[in-house]
Amino acid sequence: MSASRAAERLSNSSGFALELENVGRQFGALVALAGVNLRVAAGERRAVLGSNGAGKTTLFNAVTGDFPPTSGRILFFGEDVTSYPVQERIRRGLRRTYQISQLFGGLSVLDSIFVACRGVSRRRFSLLRPAETDATMAQARSIAHMVHLDEILQTPVAVLSHGQQRQLEIALALSGAPRFILFDEPAAGLSPSERRDLVAILNALPSHIGYIIIEHDLDVALRVSTYVTMMHNGRIFKEGTPQEIEDDEQVQAIYLGSGHG
Amino acid sequence: MSFSANTSAGGLTARQVWRGVALLAAALIAWMVLGIWPGWLDNLLDGKKAFVSAILNGVTLAGLYFLVASGFTLVFGLMRNVNLAHGSLYLLGAYIGYDVANWTGNWFLGILAGTLALGVTGALLQIVVFQRLAGDELRQTLVTIGISIVLADVMLAIWGGKTDQFSIPDWLDGAVVTPIITAVKANGQIVTLRYPLYRLVVLGAAVVIGVGLWLGLNKTKIGMMIRAGVDDRAMLAVTGINVRLLFVGVFAIGGMLAGFSGVIGGSALSVAPGEDVRYLLASLVVVIVGGMGSITGAAIGALLIGLAEQIGLVYFPTYGVVLTFVIMVVTLAVRPQGVMGNARTRNADPPRNVSPGDIRHAALSPASAVLGVALVLLPLVASPFLVFQLGAQSLILGLIALSLMVLAGYGGMVSLAQLTVAGLSGYLVAILGANSTGILGFGWPWQIYIPAAILISGIVAALIGAIAVRTAGIYTIMITLAVATAFFYLAQQNYSLFNGHSGFRGVAPPNVFGVEWGHQIPFYYLTLGVAALAYCGVVYAARSTFGRALMATRDNPRRMRAIGYNVTHVRIAAYFFAGLIAGTAGVLYVWFNGRISPGTISVSEAIGILVIAVIGGLRHPIGPFLGAALYVLLKTFAIDVVGADRFNTLIGGIFLAIVFTSPDGILGLWRRLSPKLAGNSLRQQAASLTAQRRP
Numbered sequence: 001m002s003a004s005r006a007a008e009r010l011s012n013s014s015g016f017a018l019e020l021e022n023v024g025r026q027f028g029a030l031v032a033l034a035g036v037n038l039r040v041a042a043g044e045r046r047a048v049l050g051s052n053g054a055g056k057t058t059l060f061n062a063v064t065g066d067f068p069p070t071s072g073r074i075l076f077f078g079e080d081v082t083s084y085p086v087q088e089r090i091r092r093g094l095r096r097t098y099q100i101s102q103l104f105g106g107l108s109v110l111d112s113i114f115v116a117c118r119g120v121s122r123r124r125f126s127l128l129r130p131a132e133t134d135a136t137m138a139q140a141r142s143i144a145h146m147v148h149l150d151e152i153l154q155t156p157v158a159v160l161s162h163g164q165q166r167q168l169e170i171a172l173a174l175s176g177a178p179r180f181i182l183f184d185e186p187a188a189g190l191s192p193s194e195r196r197d198l199v200a201i202l203n204a205l206p207s208h209i210g211y212i213i214i215e216h217d218l219d220v221a222l223r224v225s226t227y228v229t230m231m232h233n234g235r236i237f238k239e240g241t242p243q244e245i246e247d248d249e250q251v252q253a254i255y256l257g258s259g260h261g
Numbered sequence: 262m263s264f265s266a267n268t269s270a271g272g273l274t275a276r277q278v279w280r281g282v283a284l285l286a287a288a289l290i291a292w293m294v295l296g297i298w299p300g301w302l303d304n305l306l307d308g309k310k311a312f313v314s315a316i317l318n319g320v321t322l323a324g325l326y327f328l329v330a331s332g333f334t335l336v337f338g339l340m341r342n343v344n345l346a347h348g349s350l351y352l353l354g355a356y357i358g359y360d361v362a363n364w365t366g367n368w369f370l371g372i373l374a375g376t377l378a379l380g381v382t383g384a385l386l387q388i389v390v391f392q393r394l395a396g397d398e399l400r401q402t403l404v405t406i407g408i409s410i411v412l413a414d415v416m417l418a419i420w421g422g423k424t425d426q427f428s429i430p431d432w433l434d435g436a437v438v439t440p441i442i443t444a445v446k447a448n449g450q451i452v453t454l455r456y457p458l459y460r461l462v463v464l465g466a467a468v469v470i471g472v473g474l475w476l477g478l479n480k481t482k483i484g485m486m487i488r489a490g491v492d493d494r495a496m497l498a499v500t501g502i503n504v505r506l507l508f509v510g511v512f513a514i515g516g517m518l519a520g521f522s523g524v525i526g527g528s529a530l531s532v533a534p535g536e537d538v539r540y541l542l543a544s545l546v547v548v549i550v551g552g553m554g555s556i557t558g559a560a561i562g563a564l565l566i567g568l569a570e571q572i573g574l575v576y577f578p579t580y581g582v583v584l585t586f587v588i589m590v591v592t593l594a595v596r597p598q599g600v601m602g603n604a605r606t607r608n609a610d611p612p613r614n615v616s617p618g619d620i621r622h623a624a625l626s627p628a629s630a631v632l633g634v635a636l637v638l639l640p641l642v643a644s645p646f647l648v649f650q651l652g653a654q655s656l657i658l659g660l661i662a663l664s665l666m667v668l669a670g671y672g673g674m675v676s677l678a679q680l681t682v683a684g685l686s687g688y689l690v691a692i693l694g695a696n697s698t699g700i701l702g703f704g705w706p707w708q709i710y711i712p713a714a715i716l717i718s719g720i721v722a723a724l725i726g727a728i729a730v731r732t733a734g735i736y737t738i739m740i741t742l743a744v745a746t747a748f749f750y751l752a753q754q755n756y757s758l759f760n761g762h763s764g765f766r767g768v769a770p771p772n773v774f775g776v777e778w779g780h781q782i783p784f785y786y787l788t789l790g791v792a793a794l795a796y797c798g799v800v801y802a803a804r805s806t807f808g809r810a811l812m813a814t815r816d817n818p819r820r821m822r823a824i825g826y827n828v829t830h831v832r833i834a835a836y837f838f839a840g841l842i843a844g845t846a847g848v849l850y851v852w853f854n855g856r857i858s859p860g861t862i863s864v865s866e867a868i869g870i871l872v873i874a875v876i877g878g879l880r881h882p883i884g885p886f887l888g889a890a891l892y893v894l895l896k897t898f899a900i901d902v903v904g905a906d907r908f909n910t911l912i913g914g915i916f917l918a919i920v921f922t923s924p925d926g927i928l929g930l931w932r933r934l935s936p937k938l939a940g941n942s943l944r945q946q947a948a949s950l951t952a953q954r955r956p
């Protein structure tokens with residue numbers, strides 16, 4: 001019912017960035033995702049909410065291929081990517097951040113972003129040192145600037161503060177011309193001012209880049225998204241505009257009542 | 262429920278298919294053993310007797326392999342401790358059992374002594390050594406390597422280099438008649454096979470112990486906890502049992518199994534130096550094939566390897582070890598976690614790096630320039646013999662270790678097959694170029710055989726990498742060690758390509774530009790030039806796109822995939838580049854020695870390369886050269902230092918000390934000293950600053 005409404009709402013849209021058809025994922029006997037249907041338009045900004053263990057991260061893992069789905073189909077800009085390895089999906093313009101930062105401890109901030117920018121280029125295996133004027137290097141610097149890391153370009157990642165690590169997570173996801181990004185709780189553990197920065201960064205993204213953001217903080221979620229998907233026990237149980245979601249009694253009972261805070 | 266094609270969820274049916282295949286194979290073998298053969302089969306397989314003997318030998322050998330490998334797999338499964346000293350424990354058990362059996366005149370007391378002594382040894386190892394390194398699997402493994410070096414040397418000192426033969430009780434000796442019909446004579450008389458009783462007893466012991474272990478693991482509470490711990494070690498902590506005690510107990514059992522099989526196996530075959538390597542290889546391959554931490558897997562693996570070895574021995578003697586190797590490769594390709602292995606065990610707990618290579622320091626410092634000048638001027642102050650023997654040898658070994666440093670320091674992959682790659686290159690030089698052995702030696706011009714040798718080395722290294730990167734972390738050491746050992750045995754057994762035991766003599770560098778490169782001083786400058794080139798190349802490439810990508814892959818492969826890299830390709834490319842370095846070093850090495858034989862690429866030599874790299878330090882490309890210099894110095898002057906030829910004990914001890922105290926090797930010790938100086942001056946600066954501020 002809700003899915004059909006979503007489809008109706010998007011019927012005028014040019015196309016979908018992401019289409020999930022009956023996607024399921026099991027870990028042994030545990031059903032972490034139970035037949036999820038989801039469509040997100042190109043350029044759309046979607047929030048996914050749900051209590052702990054609802055299957056949100058598992059949904060991301062299925063889309064990126066970190067843990068491929070055990071059933072169902074995933075289309076990325078119309079192409080069936082269900083059986084593709086992770087990097088093939090990435091090369092088609094998909095990006096993600098991780099709930100628990102996945103960074104390169106031995107590299108500097110700039111090197112990390114540089115490596116990420118080169119990941120989708122043909123010169124991944126070059127044995128030449130990049131020149132100071134290198135275009136990819138310039139791109140890396142501008143991304144670092146975007147996430148306010150340009151002051152500490154040469155700092156080793158291992159010594160960054162938590163907030164800086166979260167910024168770098170985002171920087172890695174912005175590298176190399178993404179078309180669609182999955183943000184997994186980017187605001188977790190950030191200070192209020194860092195949260196404001198985050199909201200500003202997300203709102204400043206070029207309009208053709210769509211994303212899904214998992215966020216426990218309803219305020220942040222509502223400021224960076226136009227449509228909300230609610231998950232519970234591995235299923236989508238409600239979709240709607242931020243207003244509809246906030247007013248929904250069921251939502252308040254299940255989510256806001258228990259998992260919040 | 263529908264399953265997509267890329268998941269392993271179809272395992273149930275696949276497993277049934279495999280069971281069917283296994284059943285068919287078993288039925289076929291049963292018929293071939295028990296049935297009466299038609300003539301064509303007799304012709305095809307050299308007669309039934311040869312075939313049945315090969316099968317029986319294979320199965321009984323499998324029993325022995327199972328006994329050795331079950332201890333290894335238990336210890337690894339629970340503690341993630343790849344005990345590369347397991348073969349040494351086997352041999353130690355054999356020696357102790359041998360001595361006690363001789364003193365007391367009672368073979369059974371020998372078994373008891375070997376078993377108990379090694380049980381105590383195992384427990385002590387866990388308490389004294391491994392408990393301190395809990396959670397750091399890579400260093401644990403390095404320590405086991407150090408222990409195996411020292412133990413082998415100590416055993417050589419105590420028991421000597423000769424081959425000992427047990428005398429087993431008379432009633433176990435001799436052959437028994439089996440109900441297996443090998444032929445039917447023309448007069449209708451049936452000829453049955455006679456088989457050594459003792460070997461059947463070994464098989465029986467293996468079955469009894471195997472069943473006992475299986476019951477212990479599956480039917481007792483402790484056993485179930487151990488199994489839970491194998492699958493998920495976080496589980497152990499929450500079960501509330503005494504994990505420390507459990508680990509000590511399991512290590513003791515592992516030691517007892519090694520000691521027991523040492524005496525049993527030593528009685529069946531013989532006790533001699535080198536057996537430790539043989540049984541280590543067997544354990545490695547059995548466990549890689551069977552799957553980590555699984556007793557059933559060890560049984561399956563042992564059966565496959567035992568049969569392959571004996572069948573290979575009968576039907577293609579000079580390529581026998583290739584069969585073993587192929588089984589390992591096919592397993593890794595089809596099912597990287599092994600037949601009975603658990604995929605989670607395979608990927609769990611990526612090990613910490615020993616010491617990640619660091620590019621922030623990777624610049625040509627003034628210190629390295631000074632060192633370079635000193636090396637260039639060395640021939641002015643040292644005798645040509647020293648320049649050649651110490652200088653050139655250090656540089657060559659340093660080059661091979663450099664290729665390991667690239668893989669381990671920048672890539673996080675500790676490969677023990679780098680000397681193997683260098684050795685292959687040396688063999689290629691001898692085969693494609695000229696040698697004085699009178700065998701092969703195509704006499705190609707140097708412009709062709711040198712690049713060919715180096716390139717083929719790079720490609721073979723990439724292939725080894727392709728096998729090794731099927732699994733991650735600690736498995737790399739095991740697989741590359743298995744590759745190195747297999748290649749050593751192949752070179753030793755094979756005469757058509759490698760000229761077996763004696764290898765090739767009379768391999769010398771060509772005279773180019775009117776220089777006799779084979780002479781001591783020119784050869785030294787040749788190696789110095791190549792080493793400097795390789796060193797600068799590595800320093801440069803460390804900051805290249807690929808260099809950074811390799812380090813990023815080492816730090817976080819998952820994130821690498823999520824930014825578009827094919828992690829497997831990055832790693833294989835690293836093996837290729839490192840292989841080019843090792844291959845280049847191999848060319849120099851065969852010229853330096855003037856010959857190449859299996860001894861050059863033996864397992865202890867391969868481990869020597871790891872020792873060099875770790876002692877020198879894996880953080881910076883200069884480390885391997887420092888380590889090599891120390892190694893060669895000690896090797897040359899060990900007799901003067903310790904009064905006897907105990908070089909291995911000495912170097913093993915230093916290696917252990919380095920692994921325990923300074924993960925960054927000599928380089929790390931140096932850095933630890935220099936920041937102290939820097940720290941002092943900073944503190945002084947701060948003090949003077951505060952002094953200034955105060956009025």
Ligand SMILES: Nc1ncnc2c1ncn2[C@@H]1O[C@H](COP(=O)(O)OP(=O)(O)OP(=O)(O)O)[C@@H](O)[C@H]1O
Pocket residue numbers: 027030031032050051052053054055056057058059067099
């Ligand atoms: N790799 C895995 N192996 C086994 N179980 C898993 C794995 N990943 C997730 N699960 C299980 O799947 C369920 C859903 O987890 P998931 O991480 O998707 O929840 P989530 O909605 O992201 O929760 P949170 O808000 O806590 O991040 C949980 O019960 C979790 O334990």
Ligand SMILES: [Mg+2]
Pocket residue numbers: 056057058099
């Ligand atoms: Mg989550």
